[in-house]
Amino acid sequence: MVTQQDVADRAGVGRRTVxxxxxxxxxxxxxxxxxxxxAIDELGYVPNRAAQQLRTGxxxxxxxxxxxxxxxxxGELGALLIEEAASRGLGLLIGQTLxxxxxxxxEIERILALQPEGMILSPLGLTAADVEQIAARTPVTLIGxxxxxxxxxxxxESIVIDNVRGSLELVRHLAQSGRRRVAYVGMxxxxxxxxxxxxxxxxxxxxxxxxxxxxxxxxxxxxxxxxGYRVGREAxxxxxxxELDAVSCVTDExxxxxxxxxxxxxxxxxxxxxxxxxDGIPEGLRANPRLTTVAPDKVELARRAxxxxxxxxxPEGFVPHRVVLREST
Amino acid sequence: MVTQQDVADRAGVGRRTVxxxxxxxxxxxxxxxxxxxxAIDELGYVPNRAAQQLRTGxxxxxxxxxxxxxxxxxGELGALLIEEAASRGLGLLIGQTLxxxxxxxxEIERILALQPEGMILSPLGLTAADVEQIAARTPVTLIGxxxxxxxxxxxxESIVIDNVRGSLELVRHLAQSGRRRVAYVGMxxxxxxxxxxxxxxxxxxxxxxxxxxxxxxxxxxxxxxxxGYRVGREAxxxxxxxELDAVSCVTDExxxxxxxxxxxxxxxxxxxxxxxxxDGIPEGLRANPRLTTVAPDKVELARRAxxxxxxxxxPEGFVPHRVVLREST
Numbered sequence: 001m002v003t004q005q006d007v008a009d010r011a012g013v014g015r016r017t018v019x020x021x022x023x024x025x026x027x028x029x030x031x032x033x034x035x036x037x038x039a040i041d042e043l044g045y046v047p048n049r050a051a052q053q054l055r056t057g058x059x060x061x062x063x064x065x066x067x068x069x070x071x072x073x074x075g076e077l078g079a080l081l082i083e084e085a086a087s088r089g090l091g092l093l094i095g096q097t098l099x100x101x102x103x104x105x106x107e108i109e110r111i112l113a114l115q116p117e118g119m120i121l122s123p124l125g126l127t128a129a130d131v132e133q134i135a136a137r138t139p140v141t142l143i144g145x146x147x148x149x150x151x152x153x154x155x156x157e158s159i160v161i162d163n164v165r166g167s168l169e170l171v172r173h174l175a176q177s178g179r180r181r182v183a184y185v186g187m188x189x190x191x192x193x194x195x196x197x198x199x200x201x202x203x204x205x206x207x208x209x210x211x212x213x214x215x216x217x218x219x220x221x222x223x224x225x226x227x228g229y230r231v232g233r234e235a236x237x238x239x240x241x242x243e244l245d246a247v248s249c250v251t252d253e254x255x256x257x258x259x260x261x262x263x264x265x266x267x268x269x270x271x272x273x274x275x276x277x278x279d280g281i282p283e284g285l286r287a288n289p290r291l292t293t294v295a296p297d298k299v300e301l302a303r304r305a306x307x308x309x310x311x312x313x314x315p316e317g318f319v320p321h322r323v324v325l326r327e328s329t
Numbered sequence: 330m331v332t333q334q335d336v337a338d339r340a341g342v343g344r345r346t347v348x349x350x351x352x353x354x355x356x357x358x359x360x361x362x363x364x365x366x367x368a369i370d371e372l373g374y375v376p377n378r379a380a381q382q383l384r385t386g387x388x389x390x391x392x393x394x395x396x397x398x399x400x401x402x403x404g405e406l407g408a409l410l411i412e413e414a415a416s417r418g419l420g421l422l423i424g425q426t427l428x429x430x431x432x433x434x435x436e437i438e439r440i441l442a443l444q445p446e447g448m449i450l451s452p453l454g455l456t457a458a459d460v461e462q463i464a465a466r467t468p469v470t471l472i473g474x475x476x477x478x479x480x481x482x483x484x485x486e487s488i489v490i491d492n493v494r495g496s497l498e499l500v501r502h503l504a505q506s507g508r509r510r511v512a513y514v515g516m517x518x519x520x521x522x523x524x525x526x527x528x529x530x531x532x533x534x535x536x537x538x539x540x541x542x543x544x545x546x547x548x549x550x551x552x553x554x555x556x557g558y559r560v561g562r563e564a565x566x567x568x569x570x571x572e573l574d575a576v577s578c579v580t581d582e583x584x585x586x587x588x589x590x591x592x593x594x595x596x597x598x599x600x601x602x603x604x605x606x607x608d609g610i611p612e613g614l615r616a617n618p619r620l621t622t623v624a625p626d627k628v629e630l631a632r633r634a635x636x637x638x639x640x641x642x643x644p645e646g647f648v649p650h651r652v653v654l655r656e657s658t
Contacts, residue, residue: 037438041462060443061390061422069398070408070611078407079399082425086436091422091443093390096411107415109366114389114420133370225615260617282399283612286554288589 002045011039061091062309063116063138065108067124069096073251073279074122077143080302081120088306090117101125112137118309124193128152141309143301145194159304162318163198163278164205166294169323170248170276171206173292177329179246179274182207183238185218185231185258186250196250199278203248215244220254228257236265239273246329252277252284252293259287259328274329280322289327296321331374340368390420391638392445392467394437396453398425402580402608403451406472409631410449417635419446430454441466447638453522457481470638472630474523488633491647492527492607493534495623498652499577499605500535502621506658508575508603511536512567514547514560514587515579525579528607532577544573549583557586565594568602575658581606581613581622588616588657603658609651618656625650 008015013032020028021036028036039045064081066074078094085092095111097104104126111119118139123131128150134140135154142158174182184203186196200217207214218235220227228249235258238244249255255277259269269275269289277284280295297320308314337344342361349357350365357365368374393410395403407423414421424440426433433455440448447468452460457479463469464483471487503511513532515525529546536543547564549556557578564587567573578584584606588598598604598618606613609624626649637643 040438044465063420068408069411070404075399075404078423079397079425082398082423086424086439089439091392091424091440093420093422094407094411095415095420096408106366109369110415110418111420136373256615260615263617286585286589288592 002043004045006043007036007039007045010043011035059115059117060089061093061114061116062306063093063095063111063114063119065095065097065104065111065119066122067097069094073281076282077298077302080298081306084302084306088310090306090310097123097125101127101130105130108134118311120305120309123147131155139309139311141305143305145198148194148198156308156314157316159301159308159314159319161294161296161301161321163195163294164202165318166278166321166323167199167202167248168206168209170278170292170294171203171212172210173323173325174246174248174274174276174329175206175210175212177274180212181215181244182212182246182248183215183218183235183244184250185228185235185247185254186220187222188219189217199248199250218247220250223251223254225253225257225260228254229261230257232258232261233265235273236262236267239267240265244273246274247276249275249277252279252281252291255291255293255328256283256287259289259291263288270327270329276329280324284326287328292326292329293324294321295324331372333374335372336365336368336374339372340364388444388446389418390422390443390445391635392422392424392440392443392448394424394426394433394440394448395451396426398423402610405611406627406631409627410635413631413635417639419635419639426452426454430456430459434459437463447640449634449638452476460484468638468640470634472634474527477523477527485637485643486645488630488637488643488648490623490625490630490650492524492623493531494647495607495650495652496528496531496577497535497538499607499621499623500532500541501539502652502654503575503577503603503605503658504535504539504541506603509541510544510573511541511575511577512544512547512564512573513579514557514564514576514583515549516551517548518546528577528579547576549579552580552583554582554586554589557583558590559586561587561590562594564602565591565596568596569594573602575603576605578604578606581608581610581620584620584622584657585612585616588618588620592617599656599658605658609653613655616657621655621658622653623650624653 004015004018008018017032018036021033069078082092095107097107120141122144123146131152140155145160148158171182184200218231220231255275259275267273276292278294280293284291284293301319304314333344333347337347346361347365350362398407411421424436426436449470451473452475461481469484474489477487500511513529515529547560549560584604588604596602605621607623609622613620613622630648633643
């Protein structure tokens with residue numbers, strides 16, 4: 001049985017340094033780390049993680065729970081969170097909840113049983129009481145807008161961008177480039193999740209601030225490309241009727257579907273109608289035309305989420321965002 | 330301190346059932362599981378994972394190491410692997426290696442230190458000796474084509490589709506719909522990774538089988554949309570010169586870039602030129618026109634990968650694929 005001392009001897013470092021390397025402690029010089037890893041390899045040392053965990057109380061992983069990891073926004077964010085966690089020597093355990101409260105509960109219970117050092121949570125169906133219960137068992141950091149304004153004991157502020165401001169800035173840009181009739185595209189206000197409601201609010205506020213007339217919303221049933229396409233056909237009729245000259249879409253995926261429908265209806269973007277989205281997903285950069293969007297600083301979002309969940313200080317307030325102007329407006 | 334026995338009493342089940350639920354043992358009835366989880370919630374029981382791991386030798390997680398989780402193919406596959414693992418009560422720990430051997434080594438070392446019960450690996454830079462060393466420390470299952478034909482001690486066959494056959498079938502379909510000059514789009518043969526080489530081989534074999542004339546390849550520098558677009562402009566000239574009437578692209582992402590360039594050059598797809606890809610990524614379904622592709626059965630791929638890594642029997646041979654015919658051909 002190879003011990004940490006054997007590894008230390010072979011690597012020519014102290015046992016403490018070996019321990020730091022295998023527990024993922026960040027402050028080890030690259031050279032020492034390299035020597036230790038080589039010695040581990042040469043000796044076939046297997047760190048006893050379970051014993052470590054009992055001793056240190058650390059599992060070396062944090063958990064991420066999101067609705068879906070395979071879609072644009074969460075795929076990119078997941079990748080950044082893995083990088084952020086790795087830079088602190090932590091693994092990222094990913095659960096996907098598919099958005100319903102039942103599924104979220106089961107999935108989160110399963111991940112909690114693995115005793116992560118904390119959990120980054122993007123809930124859609126959970127109640128504040130659910131989250132409070134989870135936070136009693138592991139540090140919780142919320143990303144996404146679901147619990148904005150809720151004060152959940154043991155849980156800090158949600159890490160989010162200022163969606164109202166982002167959507168308002170987008171309308172300002174549209175107004176300054178000559179648009180007068182900006183429609184909002186999203187789910188009906190009565191059922192829309194919080195992020196959708198905030199983006200609608202910002203769009204309305206932007207219209208008011210710029211002296212634009214109110215325009216009836218275009219209503220989607222969900223946030224898929226397909227619903228964007230369906231609603232885009234409706235938008236095409238309203239553009240032709242002179243009822244609108246720009247659409248501000250709840251997400252980029254919806255906006256890309258809208259653009260395709262407008263294009264298929266023979267309309268020119270942005271000449272006949274401007275289209276904008278929100279989220280800054282990579283697909284918007286490939287769309288034709290390239291999509292104007294409100295993009296959160298996802299690197300900073302990931303940095304804050306990981307920092308918060310492991311108890312490091314995190315700047316207060318919103319994560320920065322940018323209105324990224326591209327060809328579609 | 331709440332014990333497993335307390336939970337068992339409250340749930341009205343045996344202590345063994347509680348243990349099975351918290352260790353993620355799959356054969357527990359949904360009703361019993363539900364009762365146990367409710368009792369855990371009510372009593373605030375925290376299973377001592379570290380003690381469990383010491384006792385059972387099981388960490389409850391398997392690891393996935395892929396080049397990038399935020400791109401189409403691995404995003405979708407990652408999501409399916411999470412589901413597969415979850416269905417067996419296992420967490421999925423994701424590492425991303427960005428493809429270089431150095432980065433792969435560091436990242437894999439870090440994940441190994443968490444003592445996963447096994448690792449699903451999609452390497453690009455690692456050598457067979459590297460993988461053999463990893464396999465000495467945890468069960469390894471390979472996905473992807475990098476080690477096809479290598480016999481690595483302790484590691485089973487790579488879980489892959491029959492890329493040669495898929496590309497051949499694609500050319501057959503192109504030939505049957507009247508195409509005579511099918512160009513392959515991928516990295517130069519000297520430097521192409523294995524999956525690219527196999528797809529080229531299948532394209533060539535298909536042309537030979539269908540009696541089509543050889544056509545010079547179109548060469549990309551990588552597998553991005555941007556390189557697809559660049560090469561697509563070249564393709565447009567060659568289509569105009571009558572040198573080719575179809576392109577078989579190494580990946581969907583490249584194919585989508587090629588389509589955009591052909592479209593921008595005023596060519597009609599598929600009237601003037603047919604375009605096909607490989608991978609079956611969701612974006613191909615949204616492309617205009619919708620992209621014909623060789624799609625692996627990713628659900629089956631994920632099922633086999635998880636089964637293999639935890640030592641369940643896995644069917645021999647290739648994972649099934651389908652040539653999915655869409656508007657682009």
